[in-house]
Amino acid sequence: MTWLIVGAAFVTVFFLVFALTPARTSIYSRKKKRDATNLPSAVGAVVGVMPSISVPASRRTKLAQILKDSDNPWGVSVGELQALSVLSAAVTAVAGALLGGLVGPLYGLSTGLAPVFAVLGAVLGFILPANRLRSAVKRRHRRVSGTLYEALDLFSMATSTGSPVPVAVAKTYHYLPEGDLRNELGQVVRAIHAGESFEEAIDAFAERNNTKRVTTFARTLKDANRDGQDRTEKLRREAGAIRRDQAKRIKARGKTIQLLLIPTILVAALGLGLLAWMFPFLYANDIGGVL
Amino acid sequence: MIELLVVVATATLVFTLVTALLAPKKSIYAKSEEPAYRRLATGWFERWHQRWLYAGYEASAKMPGWVMLGAIAGSLVVFSIVSSPLMGVAIAAAVAGSVWTFLGSRVRKRNEKITTQLEDFLDSVRGHLDGAGTIEQAIRQATKTTEAPLSNELRLLIIDLDARVTFEDALRRFAFRSPSRSAAFAAAMMDMAYTSGSQEIQTNLTELAKLINENAEMAGQIKGETMLLRVAGRMTMSLPWLIVIANLVMMNTVPAWTSTLGTFVLLGLVAATVGLWFWFRFLQRWAVEV
Numbered sequence: 001m002t003w004l005i006v007g008a009a010f011v012t013v014f015f016l017v018f019a020l021t022p023a024r025t026s027i028y029s030r031k032k033k034r035d036a037t038n039l040p041s042a043v044g045a046v047v048g049v050m051p052s053i054s055v056p057a058s059r060r061t062k063l064a065q066i067l068k069d070s071d072n073p074w075g076v077s078v079g080e081l082q083a084l085s086v087l088s089a090a091v092t093a094v095a096g097a098l099l100g101g102l103v104g105p106l107y108g109l110s111t112g113l114a115p116v117f118a119v120l121g122a123v124l125g126f127i128l129p130a131n132r133l134r135s136a137v138k139r140r141h142r143r144v145s146g147t148l149y150e151a152l153d154l155f156s157m158a159t160s161t162g163s164p165v166p167v168a169v170a171k172t173y174h175y176l177p178e179g180d181l182r183n184e185l186g187q188v189v190r191a192i193h194a195g196e197s198f199e200e201a202i203d204a205f206a207e208r209n210n211t212k213r214v215t216t217f218a219r220t221l222k223d224a225n226r227d228g229q230d231r232t233e234k235l236r237r238e239a240g241a242i243r244r245d246q247a248k249r250i251k252a253r254g255k256t257i258q259l260l261l262i263p264t265i266l267v268a269a270l271g272l273g274l275l276a277w278m279f280p281f282l283y284a285n286d287i288g289g290v291l
Numbered sequence: 292m293i294e295l296l297v298v299v300a301t302a303t304l305v306f307t308l309v310t311a312l313l314a315p316k317k318s319i320y321a322k323s324e325e326p327a328y329r330r331l332a333t334g335w336f337e338r339w340h341q342r343w344l345y346a347g348y349e350a351s352a353k354m355p356g357w358v359m360l361g362a363i364a365g366s367l368v369v370f371s372i373v374s375s376p377l378m379g380v381a382i383a384a385a386v387a388g389s390v391w392t393f394l395g396s397r398v399r400k401r402n403e404k405i406t407t408q409l410e411d412f413l414d415s416v417r418g419h420l421d422g423a424g425t426i427e428q429a430i431r432q433a434t435k436t437t438e439a440p441l442s443n444e445l446r447l448l449i450i451d452l453d454a455r456v457t458f459e460d461a462l463r464r465f466a467f468r469s470p471s472r473s474a475a476f477a478a479a480m481m482d483m484a485y486t487s488g489s490q491e492i493q494t495n496l497t498e499l500a501k502l503i504n505e506n507a508e509m510a511g512q513i514k515g516e517t518m519l520l521r522v523a524g525r526m527t528m529s530l531p532w533l534i535v536i537a538n539l540v541m542m543n544t545v546p547a548w549t550s551t552l553g554t555f556v557l558l559g560l561v562a563a564t565v566g567l568w569f570w571f572r573f574l575q576r577w578a579v580e581v
Contacts, residue, residue, distance in 0.1 A: 146580045150476070153502050157480060157495050175479035177329030177472065186325075236498070243505055247512055253578045254516025260574065261519050268527075268567060 039074050043087070047076070050083040063130065069208070070133040070140075081129060089126035096121025143180040145213045149246065151181055152217065152239035160232045165225040166198050184209060198225050213242060328466040328482075329475035335360075345470035346397040347440060362386050378535070384564065385531035392528050401440050402470040406507045408441040409473055413500045416481075417493055426485050426492065427458060444469050458485055473503045517578050524571045530564040 039047060055063065055078060063078045076084060100117030154175050158168035170192075173185035184205055191201040199222055206218035220238065224231045332341035336356035343355040363383040371379030412433055419429035431452075434445040444465060451461035462482045466475035480499050484492040 142580045153476075154479065154483075157483060157498070160495060161483065171483060174325060175328055175483060177475055178327040178331045182327060239502075240505070243509060247509055250509070250513055250516055250578060257517065257574050257578055258519060261523060264567070264570065265523060268563065271563060272533075 039076065039084070043084070046087055047080055047083045050087065052079055053082045053086060055079065055082050066130055066133045066137075069137045071208075073133070073136060074129075084129045085126050088128050089122040092121035092125030092128075093118045094121075140180050141209055141211050141214075144184055144209045145211045146246070147176075147179055147181045148213050148217055149239045149242040151176060151185065152235050152242065155221075156232045156235035156239065159224070159230065159235070165221060166192060169198075169221065198222075326463065328463055328479045329472065330467060342391070342394045342398060344468050345401065346394045347401055347443065359387060359390065362390075381531045381534035385535055388528040388531060388564075388568075392525060398470045403510075405441045405444070405469060405471040406473045406503065406510070408437060409471070409477055409503050410500045412437050412441060412445075413477065413496050413503070417496045420493060420496075426481055427452065430481070441474075444474070458482065473506055476506075477503065513579055517575055520571050520575055520578070524568065524575075527564055527567040527571065530567075 059082075060078050063081050067076070067078065067081065074081075074084070096117035096119075097114045100114035101111050151172050154172045155168050158171040159165070163171060169185065170189050173182060173189050176182040176185065187208075188201045188205045191204065192198060196204075202218045202221050206215055216238070220231065220235065224235075330341075332338045336353050339355040339359055340350065340352050343350050363386065366383040366386050367379040369379070370382045415433035415436055416426070416429045419432040420426065424432070430445070431449060434442060434449060437445060447468065448461050448465040451464055452458065456464070459482050462478040466478040469475060469478075477499060480495060484495060
C-alpha cells in the first residue's frame, strides 16, 4: 500500500516536470538567430550555461534525425538537446530522492530507498525530452494524413478550373483550414517562391511527413506536374479512397474506445461509490488527525 | 479503509496528471502567414469567443472570455469566503463546465443543421447561376429561400457585402463564424470559383455538394462511434455539482470539509473530474485523427 502511495507521488512529480518543459513556440515560427532557444526562459538559461556534453556518434546521429523530423520546436542543437536531457534527468533524480527520503518514511518506507527512486527518476528524466519530440512527429504525421482528403478535394477543384499544378498547390494552401497540413503546404509554397523546383519542394514535404498517404499524394502531384494531364478525376477518386479508409479506421477505433471506456467508467463509478459509502463515516468523525 | 481512500485519491490525482499531460497539445499550431478560411482558436479568449460564435451568439472578441473569467473568479472568491476554498473551486468548475457543455451542445446541433442545409443552398446557388448571374448575385438570391440557422450566417455575409467588404473577406468571415467545417469549405470553393472566373463552377458546385454529403456521413459515423464518450464526458462535467450538492445537503457542516483527509478527498474528486475530462478528450481526438 505504502509503496503504491510513494510510487504514485513520484510519478506525479515526474509528470509535473514533464509539464514544465513544453515547446514554448510553434515549430513553424522558429527563430532565425541561433542566439536563443525556444525553451522556457529558465530552462533555456540553465541549458545555455551548461558545459558542452560530448555525445557518442551513434546517439548524435539519432538526436539529429529526431530534431530534423520534429522541425526542432525547442530550437536547440544536438549538444543542447543532450544538455536538456541531463538537466531533466537531474531534476527528476532530485525529485525522486526527495520523495524517497522525505515522503517515503511518512508511509513507513526506509530512507535507504531514496537512491533507488533517484536513479529511477534520472533514467525517466533522461529519455523524456527526446521522447516528447518523437511524439510530436507522430502527431504531425497523423494530423497531416488525417486531413489529406480535404487537400485533395481542394486541389482537384483548383486543377479543374485550369490552374497549373504549382498554382493549384498554392490555392490549396490558401483555402485549407488552419492545421498541420496547411502549415506543411505553406512550407512547400514558400520553398517554391524561394527558388526551389516544384519536385524538390514536394519531395521535402513527403520526406517530412513520411506516411503512405502523403507519399501517394506527392507522387500524384509530381506526375500531374510532369505530364500536364488533367488528373482531376484521379485525384477525386484518391480523396474518396482516403475517406473510405478513414471511415474504416474510425469504426475500428470506435470499438477500441468502447473497450477502453468500460474500465474507465467502472473505475469512476467505483471511486464515487466508495466515496458515497465513506461519506457517513467522514461526516460523523473529525478525522483530520489521521494523516 | 482510510488508507484505501487515500490511495484512491492519490491514484486519481496521478491519473489526472498523466492523462492531462499525455493529451495532444493544441499549442503546436501557429498562426499561418496568410489568414486561413477556418482558424484554430488558441488561448483562453479566442476559444471562448469562437465557441460563442459557433453557438450562434454575437459578441466582441474578448467579451465571452472576460464574462467567464469574471464568473469563475467571482464564484471562487464568494464561495471560498462564505463556505470553503474547495467549495469555491467546485462551484467555479461547475459554472465554467456547464456553460462550456451547453455551448458545445448548441454548436453541435447548429453544425449538423447547417451542414444539412448547405446541400440545398448549393443547389439553389447553382440554379440561380443558370440564369447567367454572378456567383455573388446567386448567393444573395439563394439566401432568400434558406432557413435558419444557415440563413442567419448568410445574412451576415450579405451585410458584409453591402458594407463593401471584399467578396473574399466576406466569405472568410462567414467561414470563421460558422460552426460547420463544410461551410468553410464551401466558402473557400465559392471564392476559388469567383477569383478564377471558371466555367467549371456549376460542375464544381455539384461536386462540392457531393463532398459535403460524404463529409457529413463521416461526421455522422464519428458521432455514432463516440456517442458513449460524449455521455461519459457530460457525466464527468456533472461531478463538480456533486460536491456542491453534497455540501448543501450537509448544510456546509461536514467536518471532513475542513479536515486534512476531507480536503484530500475533495481534491481527489476535483482531480478526477479534470482527469476524466482530459482522458475523454484524448480518446475523442484519437478516434478522429486516423
